[in-house]
Every structure is written in structure tokens, then in C-alpha cells.
Amino acid sequence: MNDAGANRPVDQNGFTVATRGRGFFEITRQVADLVAASAVQTGIAHVFTAHTSCSLLISENADPTVRGDLERWMARVVPDGDPMFRHDAEGPDDMPAHIRSVLCGVSLTVPVAGGRLRLGTWQGIYLWEHRTHPHQRKVTVTVLGC
């Protein structure tokens, strides 16, 4: 495996998340499977989504009330339909989705060790859909190392 790793130091793959509107969609399993399938034993896994109205984040993976509280807090800080916003052609969730996307970001990087994704016990990787309607969200995973 080490020799294979030396010859193929980078693996890049992708998948699509079909969201059902605003909310959290866990992608830990998909990312971990791509890392395990790669030749990289030690390195990093970079996860990226090519959109401006959703986010990637690492959050607590055990209690679903954490995601509910995140959603409620964000809705208070970045309210849909705020009259301050001029960019509203796609509806009251249009500009809030862009702000949420900037605040949480569209990429994550996680260590790889022993050929596996090394998240903490309580860490899960989520795609956070910020639009109220369903979307197809592309995710690219790049694994680098040796």
C-alpha cells in the first residue's frame, strides 16, 4: 500500500447530495468511504461544495437538537426576508442563504491517519442546505498524502 501511495499521492472523487430543502444532510459516511478507498495512508481529506447557498460543517453527531438549535440561531441572526437585503430575486431565503454560506464556508479539511478519516468521536460532517427548496449539491473530495 505504501508503494501504491507513493505512485498515487492524490485521489479525487465526487458525489451529489439531493437536499430536501433547508436542513442538515450528513455526509460523513460518503467522505470516509472515499478516504478508505484511496491509496493515502497519512495525509488530509479536503471536502468542497461548488455552490454559494449551502455550507459544509463539522458538528455534534449524536443529539439532533444541536442541529435544530443551530437552525433556529441562524434564522434569528440572518432572518429570511430582512428588509435590509436588496438581493431577493429568488425569494426571502435568497440573500440569507448566501450569508450563511459565507459564515460557515464551503470547504473542510480533515486529517487522514492509518488510511482512515480521523474525526473526533462526536464529530460528523454535514452539508447544510440554506435554501428552502430542494437542490442537487455537488461535493468533491480530494485526498492527499502518502
Next chain:
Amino acid sequence: MNDAGANRPVDQNGFTVATRGRGFFEITRQVADLVAASAVQTGIAHVFTAHTSCSLLISENADPTVRGDLERWMARVVPDGDPMFRHDAEGPDDMPAHIRSVLCGVSLTVPVAGGRLRLGTWQGIYLWEHRTHPHQRKVTVTVLGC
């Protein structure tokens, strides 16, 4: 090109952004050009700015009202001259600039595929100057892969 990539798995270059005070300065072209000039076909591009009062971000690149709304929202959540702030030696925008910089971050990582920066259709890379006066902002781009 593949052989060259194997021999030169990393390219690092930089440029300076001369800001004209608070606002957004698109750097997508500069980053994409450095990626295209590198020997890396598949991997990642890391973009970093060596300051604590500006940010890098990926945001919607078509409608300038998105950036205007981002600026207005941030000015409401992190107000200049807030009496809560003790760090104000450089003016009312001093501490807000540091908070904005922490919230949005000073680095980005984007996939590279086929020798090109792989942003989504509507994604642009921006340097967000948070100080009200012009500054010279250093940006470093590191491209890794094979």
C-alpha cells in the same frame, strides 16, 4: 505534464492586493492563473492572506448587490465604534475588522482538476478588506497534487 507534476508536486506563489478601503476585491483570476501555470493536474489550491483585519471568502460572483448586502449585514452584527470594544487604538473599525477576519477566516482551499481551479459556476474568490482605509494585502497561493 504528469512527469513534471511528479517531480514538482508543490507550487507556491504570491501577489499583493492594493485595497481602496472596506469592500470586496475579486482575486479569482489571479488564483486561477497561478493554478494553470503550476504543474499540478489533480489536487488542491490553498489561498492565504497574512493579516488579521481582512478575510478571504468564496461568494456569489454575478450580482453585486450580494456583496452590498453582506457588507450591510456585517456592519449591523459587528458595528463600528461599538462601546463594548476596548481595542480601538486604530479607530472605530479596528476591533470590528479583527472580528470579521475571525468569522470569515484568512484561508480558502479549492479543488484542482484537469490542471484548473474547479470553482462552481457562481463562485468567485474575494479578498474582503475590513479596514476603512486602503491597505496592501499579501496573498499566498500553494498548489499541491500530482
Next chain:
Amino acid sequence: MNDAGANRPVDQNGFTVATRGRGFFEITRQVADLVAASAVQTGIAHVFTAHTSCSLLISENADPTVRGDLERWMARVVPDGDPMFRHDAEGPDDMPAHIRSVLCGVSLTVPVAGGRLRLGTWQGIYLWEHRTHPHQRKVTVTVLGC
């Protein structure tokens, strides 16, 4: 050193930060030392913490009032004991710690050049403990390049 770099393109190490409750703990020295000890001359250093209630951030390293202001601002925007939060089994700081962790993130990536971590003059790397009680926080540093 270049040959060694080609043979060992990745170095991964870790350390633990014993926090004393909510506040900032600088880890610039530990990260810089791991970069200097690695065989990588040009590349990136990725820093990751495997938890969901603390953050890593780059912030101003000279005036401690910056960190005080960051703490006060965050306490206003994400208040402890907010009745909006349902996830409070571990106390009034439980859910705010998760939100702060999502906002600031749990990983950082910094350029490496000339075998050294290339932060700006005023940039320091901090672990931000968001819980009010002390914790042991694991940090993993992965250095990639050549």
C-alpha cells in the same frame, strides 16, 4: 533536505491542550515547532482539533484586549443560557459552545515556506475553549509538501 522531502512528503503529529475553561490558548509555538521538525520545505500545515465545542483561529497576537473583545462580542451574539436552545444537558454553555465551534471552525491551513510556518507578523494561532470548565483538547498537525 530536498531529497528527504521527496521521500517523506507528509508529517503528522499531535499534542494536547489542557484548557482552563473558556478562553484563548496560543499554540503558535507548538505548530511552528512541528513544521520546523518536518522534512517539508514548501507546502502547507493543516491544524485540526477533534472536538465540537472549541475552535481553532488565527487572530491578532499582540494586544490581549483583542481576545477580550472577541469573547465579549461572541457572548452577546451567542448568549449562554438562551431560552431558544433545547440542547442544554451539559449546562448553559453547552449549545453556545457548539455554535461558536461551527462559526469559527475546527481546522486551519497555513503556508509553509523555507521549512517554516509562514504566518503574518501579527498572526497567532489560538485554540478557543468555548466550555466554561477545563478540557483536554487534542490537536493534530499534518504538514504536506516537498
